[in-house]
Amino acid sequence: MYQFNWRPVFDNFDLLLRGLGLGLSMAAVSLAIGSLIGLAAAFARTQGARPLQIVASAYVELVRNVPLLLIIYFVYFGLPLLGVSLMDNIWSFVLSLALYSGAYLTEVFRAGIEAVGRGQTEAARAIGMTRLQVARHITLPLMFRIALPALGNTFIALFKDTSLASAIAVPELTYGAIRINVNTWRVIEVYLVVGLLYLAACYAIAGLLRRLERRFAMVT
């Protein structure tokens, strides 16, 4: 019979909490960088010249069909072998996750851009706005509201993906679990607590996002 002993887990609870915080921060930074990539690629795909469209589509299709772990390994192990080595493991992971999320966010923003009614953009052009002005004052704000729920879901997915950072020894929550496990061998306790921490964080974020969505909801 398994003997439960929670002490080792709670003695190291700060390790887990710091890991949780690091995971959330990495997800947030990746979402920010990924959104920039996604925005650029979405405009390239919808309004860019033909070669730009092809490049953006190739990026989206390639990244969406390749495992995140492979991208992480390529950036962390592959780039230094090719002579690019200026990142620690945390930034290397953030860059990987940003590249990965950028492909999904491209589709999110593209759907958002396409959902903005033609009447809106045509009206803006008719009153003499330039294409850049239309993008900035009409398409972007409307698209942001349409894309907000999908952005929120992407953030939660990215937060769960930060568990893969443990593969390159980034001290986030899953890595904390591995560390405690190695030092104390309290397997069941550690993974129960860590699983619950992930669950609680995911549902807390989901709840916050729902409130945010209600505030920015479109009045139609």
Place this chain on the structure above:
Amino acid sequence: MMELVLASFPLIARGLLVTILVSVAVLLLGTLFGIGGGLALLYGARPLRWLVRIYVDALRGIPQLVLIFAIFYGFPALGLQVSAIFAGVLALALFCGAHVSEIIRGGVESIARGQVDAGKAIGLSFVQRLRHVIVPQALRRILPAWVNTAVEIVKSSSLVSLVSVVDLTMAIQQVVGRTREALLFYAVAATLYFAINFTLSIMGRRLENRFAHA
């Protein structure tokens, strides 16, 4: 150098085979879990429905990697010896099952209530309604979403390399470590994953188009 590169291909081929086998096993098992879970969510008695709801919501809020570690390290602690590949397949299948449960529930609930009532009115039994009214229509919504899940599972199968299963990702890591040819071999791995998943995606899109006009 060339010899090293050539000598790596059998290892990569074996890794590819493991990736395909793990993905197929996860999808088969996960789809079975999902059919059971979906039916329980739709037609189960209240306590069963709640249990399955907890399973589905819990598994969607925990990273797949944590599930794999929990089973791989947790089962032996409880006195059950499991191989790495078994732990990986079981963890991913549980995750897959949660997603498929929701896909099936959503697909069936999207069918207009009147259809089921009409079936009842002309005297069809529950099983007959399922077979002739619900399944043919729900399948149109379920299949494209299922294909998306399949793509995600092929990608997730790379996580089994973290419990030291030599799948495609692990094979590539070993080969890159040995040959230091990063660009070539990461490109090979990306191409192989892409080939599998792009084929799946195209099949999914075909299904979608076919059913959209049916």
